[in-house]
Amino acid sequence: MSCSDKMARWNVVGVQGSLLSVFVEPIYFSSIILGSLYHGDHLSRAMYQRVSNIEDLPPLYALNKPLLSGKYPARVLSGGARHPQRSCSVASCPRAQPGPF
Numbered sequence: 001m002s003c004s005d006k007m008a009r010w011n012v013v014g015v016q017g018s019l020l021s022v023f024v025e026p027i028y029f030s031s032i033i034l035g036s037l038y039h040g041d042h043l044s045r046a047m048y049q050r051v052s053n054i055e056d057l058p059p060l061y062a063l064n065k066p067l068l069s070g071k072y073p074a075r076v077l078s079g080g081a082r083h084p085q086r087s088c089s090v091a092s093c094p095r096a097q098p099g100p101f
Helices: 003-013 040-047
Strands: 028-034 067-070 091-095
Touching (some): 003 028, 040 067
16 A cells, blocks of 8 residues: 555544544544645645545544645755755644544
8 A cells, every 4th residue: 555545545534543543533634745746736636536436434534635735945946956865745733623624
């Protein structure tokens, strides 16, 4: 299972894992920030568009659509050298609220 597959799954079932889901409601990402390789259409397709046809989810679960944005380092914007091995970073802020927002 690829990284984007796992993140798409987390946008439906939450990031809390099966054991913790017995005790708490699903925990979803509220935002995802990518580095200089950000492309909005590609990221939204990977995160939630390809699973948007899911129906009949159990109570408390829903397709989450987090805020997607890119962060461009100053060295890339100013024409500085790109370092592909360091160009992509992911930051997320989980929230403990059920349902899509």
